[in-house]
Amino acid sequence: MxxxxxxxxxxxxxxxxxxxxxxxxxxxxxxxxxxxxxxxxxxxxxxxxxxxxxxxxxxxxxxxxxxxxxxxxxxxxxxxxxxxxxxxxxxGIGWERALEIFDLLEEYDTFYDAYAMGNGWCEGRFYDDLDAFGIEHYLQPMVKKSRTRIDDLRGWVREHKVPVEKINMFFKDEENRQKAFRELSQLPDLAVTCSLSNNLEINHCTCxxxxxxxxxxxxxxxxxxxxxxxxxxxxxxxxxxxxxxxxxxxxxxxxxxxxxxxxxxxxxxxxxxxxxxxxxxxxxxxxxx
CATH class of the missing domain: 3.40.50.1000 (HAD superfamily/HAD-like)
Structure with missing residues (x-):
């Protein structure tokens, strides 16, 4: 059509x-x-x-x-x-700004991880409990395959000091997702989008x-x-x-x-x-x- x-x-x-x-x-x-x-x-x-x-x-x-x-x-x-x-x-997003964003995301009941250096980096507290964040079973193998499990995302970013390509979030609760979208969209240096009905994706504002x-x-x-x-x-x-x-x-x-x-x-x-x-x-x- x-x-x-x-x-x-x-x-x-x-x-x-x-x-x-x-x-x-x-x-x-x-x-x-x-x-x-x-x-x-x-x-x-x-x-x-x-x-x-x-x-x-x-x-x-x-x-x-x-x-x-x-x-x-x-x-x-x-x-x-x-x-x-x-x-x-x-x-990408500068590594120091990414650390600040991670702190903001702790205010929401959400899974989050970071893409950098061509790979996904995900803390064990999220990687090991995908069901808790509403990630559908058919997606879980892809999520795990494309991410490396680590203990401390902030520590990894501080150690490597590389730009973060994207921060990905998954939500079990739609009201919580909408709240995060409204609030994070107010930050002028970020672009907040989604590709799935239960996620948000954060990039640099010009990305x-x-x-x-x-x-x-x-x-x-x-x-x-x-x-x-x-x-x-x-x-x-x-x-x-x-x-x-x-x-x-x-x-x-x-x-x-x-x-x-x-x-x-x-x-x-x-x-x-x-x-x-x-x-x-x-x-x-x-x-x-």
Missing amino acids: TVKKIEKKKIRLIGLDLDGTTLTTDKRLTPHTKEVLEACIRQGIEVLPATGRVWSGIPKELTDIEGVRYVISSNGAAVVELATGKAVYTN NKGDALLNLGRILGIPMNEIMACGDGNNDLEMVREAGVGIAMENGEESVKEAADYITATNDEEGVARAIELFCDLKLKEPVK
Whole structure:
């Protein structure tokens, strides 16, 4: 279903949110979606996973696709070159400010951890008790796989003195989550978003996927009007709004749909593949009807 009439454009880069967008609800990359992404790469289109996940938490079935060269992680706090494992662009929270934020979060009944140096770092009091914070069972393996259990998050940050890419929070109680969102959103140096119905994500105020997409485009010499972006959540809003072709999922947030040029099918109906075939004019054996 289109929300605006737009013409096909030359697309040279596609930014793809993962959860709720490229991946199905049960976190699978379908064979047809993979086929479409591989066809893009063969035609010279950069395929760019763009996620709130930490770099180490991005599924290998995506990063192992031949020709995927970069990923956006932690909501845009890092753009990583896969061949070297090095960040070509960063936009994190200073480590001293992160310590202050941790203290603020103790006022809420919430799980919290930090993403830094391409990994998630989580205290044992949270890591060992995911049920207490409303983290659904199907998500728990992914949460644990993408985080390293440590005893003292503040001590780790003080020791390493590195920028924090993102602070992630999970809440069992929605009223508590809304209270935290209202109060933390008042802090001018922070951007507070969400990608799940029970979480909040804290980044530097200038950090978002749209900013990372713009900066990688500059590095690669690709203007925004030759970039497509697909997303569903609040943390995809800037990316979808600023791209030359912004795609929202039918299962997405209303704010993302309003910002999009086109609304595609849901993530469980291969909406990403459908949108790419429509706008990139790929030649596949069995195109989506």
